[in-house]
Amino acid sequence: MIQIKNIHKYFKTKEKVLHALQGIDLNIEAGKVFGIIGRSGAGKSTLIRMINLLERPDQGEVIVDGTDITKLSVDELRKLRHQIGMVFQHFNLLNSRTVLDNVIYPLRIAGVDKESRKARALELLKLVGLEDHVHKYPRQLSGGQKQRVGIARALATEPKILLCDEATSALDPETTQSVLALLNEINQKLGITIVLITHSMDVIRNVCDEVAVIDGGKIVELGEVVNVFLHPQHSTTKALLSESGVDADAWKLFSDNVHGDVIRLTYHGVAAAEPLLSHISRELELNLSILQGSVGKIKDTPFGQLVIVVNYPEHTPAEQAKAKMKAFFEEKNVDFEVLQA
Numbered sequence: 101m102i103q104i105k106n107i108h109k110y111f112k113t114k115e116k117v118l119h120a121l122q123g124i125d126l127n128i129e130a131g132k133v134f135g136i137i138g139r140s141g142a143g144k145s146t147l148i149r150m151i152n153l154l155e156r157p158d159q160g161e162v163i164v165d166g167t168d169i170t171k172l173s174v175d176e177l178r179k180l181r182h183q184i185g186m187v188f189q190h191f192n193l194l195n196s197r198t199v200l201d202n203v204i205y206p207l208r209i210a211g212v213d214k215e216s217r218k219a220r221a222l223e224l225l226k227l228v229g230l231e232d233h234v235h236k237y238p239r240q241l242s243g244g245q246k247q248r249v250g251i252a253r254a255l256a257t258e259p260k261i262l263l264c265d266e267a268t269s270a271l272d273p274e275t276t277q278s279v280l281a282l283l284n285e286i287n288q289k290l291g292i293t294i295v296l297i298t299h300s301m302d303v304i305r306n307v308c309d310e311v312a313v314i315d316g317g318k319i320v321e322l323g324e325v326v327n328v329f330l331h332p333q334h335s336t337t338k339a340l341l342s343e344s345g346v347d348a349d350a351w352k353l354f355s356d357n358v359h360g361d362v363i364r365l366t367y368h369g370v371a372a373a374e375p376l377l378s379h380i381s382r383e384l385e386l387n388l389s390i391l392q393g394s395v396g397k398i399k400d401t402p403f404g405q406l407v408i409v410v411n412y413p414e415h416t417p418a419e420q421a422k423a424k425m426k427a428f429f430e431e432k433n434v435d436f437e438v439l440q441a
């Protein structure tokens with residue numbers, strides 16, 4: 101649905117030329133929630149703004165539904181923007197207009213007749229849970245409510261794509277959760293493709309199907325959220341995960357005091373509900389202890405990652421027991437990694 105091909109963007113200031121996007125390639129499938137994460141200045145805003153051409157690339161193509169939108173005329177681009185809604189970090193509401201009028205506004209611009217635009221706006225305000233606040237002004241709303249107005253407004257012209265530019269960064273954790281749940285609902289109910297940018301791995305974990313990690317204007321890691329969370333490859337991804345409490349290497353703090361093999365088991369989906377550890381421990385007479393672990397869910401997928409210490413029984417050669425254990429876990433689709441032997 102959205103293909104970004106070899107995008108480059110330069111910002112020229114008096115002192116220097118900044119190469120803000122350095123050859124970005126992305127493929128975003130229809131109906132997905134796609135997250136772009138990176139540190140401040142990495143190029144996230146510049147990249148997401150390429151999708152509706154609020155920012156133009158200096159080189160490369162942005163293809164939406166088969167059309168290279170960099171080649172569109174001003175008129176064609178205006179029409180295309182009705183297909184692409186956008187939600188902003190600081191809401192960007194019209195403060196002198198009511199909640200209802202804020203949502204009606206893009207419909208008026210799109211030339212929708214008076215009665216239909218009011219009906220549509222009311223329907224959207226109901227969808228975002230603000231039906232009791234339609235005649236209020238933005239200053240009378242909480243941050244979370246303001247963002248719900250921003251989301252309703254972005255949905256007014258029935259877009260196929262919703263771009264969220266740090267939509268939850270200005271909100272407290274609880275409100276963030278409720279706005280993320282709303283985005284999830286919109287994705288599921290309306291089938292809208294969502295592209296969001298964020299600093300937070302928790303946001304990615306809660307709503308996204310796929311993620312791109314951007315660093316210094318380049319994509320450094322890309323994939324399904326489950327895989328990127330459980331098997332991060334790039335140092336930036338590992339650092340971002342560690343900051344959100346997912347530090348795959350925390351076990352090293354205890355490694356000097358450990359007697360036995362240290363093994364990491366990683367699993368998701370059905371394996372999360374099976375009593376695998378007690379089964380293998382009984383069968384091979386192993387003594388197991390858990391050194392580090394995290395279990396939970398990534399979007400709708402349960403997952404677990406455990407670092408265990410294994411001691412083998414005296415009467416069985418360790419290598420033989422280890423090979424049996426490895427085969428057992430691999431058969432159950434559990435990733436088995438010896439960290440220290």
Ligand SMILES: Nc1ncnc2c1ncn2[C@@H]1O[C@H](COP(=O)(O)OP(=O)(O)OP(=O)(O)O)[C@@H](O)[C@H]1O
Pocket residue numbers: 111112113118120138139140141142143144145146147
């Ligand atoms: N209009 C501009 N003129 C000059 N430099 C710019 C402009 N817009 C962005 N930049 C620079 O381009 C780089 C990427 O900026 P961008 O806003 O895309 O990063 P970001 O990852 O969204 O950061 P943040 O999380 O802080 O919003 C930064 O170094 C920024 O200073």
